[in-house]
Amino acid sequence: MKYDVFISYSSSDLGIVSKMASYLEDTVEVGLKCFYAQRDIPTGVNYPRAIVDALDNSKMMILVFTEESNKSEHVDRELELACEGKKPVIAFKMSDVRLEGAKRYYLKNLNWIEAYVDAESMFKKLYLDICRVLGINNAKIVSTSSNNIRYKNNYFKIEDDNELERLKIQMELLEDFDNDIYDKLLEGRNEIRVLDIGTNCGETIMNRLGARDNVDIIIGVDINEEAIMAANSSFKGSKGFFYKLDIESRNFITELKSIMKIHKIEKFDFINISMLLLHLENPQRIIREVQKILVDGGSIFIRDIDDGLNMAYPDYNNSFKKTIEICSRNIESGYRNSGREIPTMLANAEMCDIKLEKMGINSLGMSYEEKDALFNTYFSFILSDTRNRYEKDPNKRENKEDYEWLESVYEKLEEDFHAHNFFFNLGFVIFTATKKSSKTSLKCR
Ligand SMILES: C[S@@+](CC[C@H](N)C(=O)[O-])C[C@H]1O[C@@H](n2cnc3c(N)ncnc32)[C@H](O)[C@@H]1O
Structure with missing residues (x-):
């Protein structure tokens, strides 16, 4: 087929479409040939025929879903043709307006890429998803300098004693960090x-x-069955x-x-x-959905991480800096810039009174044991995730170099960390927000 991807869009969204096409064609190692009408149909050519030919000659379709394309009948017709031709469709969703026209029928059960917040940052995910659909196994992003993309990352294994121990250490370490916020939110x-x-x-x-005493019931959910059995x-x-x-x-x-029904809970x-x-691919969707099962005036507490807040000094040979960079390349370590995106997600979900309650935990005033816990809570998983990355793909040079380097400096990092004059701040963040009352017509500010 002449094209890998047919891009269906509204002409008002040409800007993002041309960036998308050049990303998919040029920025990646296995480039994808794209078709989009404004570039690829020469003037004077019969437009409907050119569209039908291009679709017949494309392996799949990307629908750029915006308020404008939602209204477009052209886009409806292209979607109908793609579905009739049994072409896979991925919707790149830049708006969450209610579906209109044929889209209501065809798009309901499709896989979406949610790209409301920063569409261009989702191109990488789009590329990888297209490659998966088209069975392109050697898809690689040219720049692997950091993992600046969210992946669904179900990393936890109950038999991983080190991770269980690390979570326990983290729980104890963060007790003071969390508790005053819980006190404040639950008081009264x-x-x-x-x-x-x-x-x-x-x-x-x-x-x-x-x-x-004022907590009646706690419902905990987790993807990991063994963890739930243990709980x-x-x-x-x-x-x-x-x-x-x-x-x-x-x-x-x-x-x-259905779980709520068992416990006669209408809302939390x-x-x-x-x-x-x-560790989630699409946290925005989760926040939007779960706020609907929160009572008016109810609270959300979110603890997460942002490695942009990490500080290490003195950092001889930039060893701490390099370790933090290695962490950003480990998919199992999660999306390390997650923290900064949370206020936007809360605001998009119409939550009110959004607060950044805590911004990092640091080594000042810590006992030896507390410093040890801080070191282990962060650096131990970087070492094991880097080892896992290497073992999964030992032929990739970067994986080997990262693991061998980190293993060789790990003891020295620990020693430097414990020096009396060393300062470390780790980017744990806590955000809280309240659900506004549906009776209040005022918008949250
Ligand atoms: C780092 S642990 C955090 C555990 C606990 N909340 C804490 O703060 O100590 C992340 C947990 O999220 C779970 N998890 C990851 N993806 C999930 C998903 N899609 N749905 C539900 N749980 C998920 C993992 O199984 C793991 O138990």
Whole structure:
């Protein structure tokens, strides 16, 4: 076929379409040949015929979904033709307006790439998704300098004792970091119904909220079945109930509602999301959906990470800097710039009173043991994730170099970290927000 991808769009969105085509054709190692009408149909040629020919000669379609293309009848016709021809379609969604025309019929159950916030940053994901659909196995992004893309990253394995131990250390280390925020948010409330998303074995949420008298019930959900089994056995007979749920699955809200029904919960008063968003492909969708099951005036607590807030000094030979860069290349370590995107996601979900409550935890005033915990909470997983990346693809030079270098300097990093004059700030962040009352017509500011 002449083209890999037929791009369907409204002419008002030409700007983003031409950037998309040049990304897919030129910025990647295995370039994809794109068709888009304004560039590829010469003047004077019969337009409808050229469209039909191009579609017949394309392996699949990308629909650039915006308010304008939603209204476009041309786009409807192209979509109908693609579906009749059984061409795979990926919708690149830059707007969340209600679907109109044929799109309501054809797009309902399609895979979307949600690109509302920063469309260009989603090109990389688009490329990888197209390659998956077309069965292109050697797809690579030319620049691998950092993992600046969100992936669904179900990294947790119950048999990984090191990760279980690390999560425990992290839970203890962050107790003071979290607790005053929980105190403030829960003060004066009663019979609080809590939802904890990405609860793991339930330890952290039960440690923070399990013993509070004003908390009635805690529902924890996690994608990992063994973690949920462990949680239910550890907290049997308590106010905690735990369920397996993939929060990124298409029907997660229906599944969540059936869990709520079991416990006669109509809405939650408090939603807790700790160290999860960095591991999700589309956290915006989750925040938009879960705010709908939060009571008016209810709160969301989000703890996450942003490695842009990390500081290490003195940093001899830039070893800490290099380690943080290596971390950004490990998909298992999650999306390391996640923190900065959270206020925008909360605002897009119409949440009010968005606050950045905490911005980093640092080594000042820490005992030796606390510093040890801070070191382990961060650097131990970088080493193991880098090792995993190397073992998965040992032929890739960067994987080998990163792992061998990190292993060779790891002990020295630990030694430097414990020096009395060393300063380290790690970019844990806590954001909170409140759901505005539906009776208030005022918009959140
Ligand atoms: C880093 S742990 C955080 C555990 C706990 N919330 C804490 O702060 O200690 C992330 C957890 O999110 C879970 N998780 C990852 N992707 C998920 C998904 N799509 N749906 C539900 N849970 C998910 C993992 O299984 C893991 O238990």
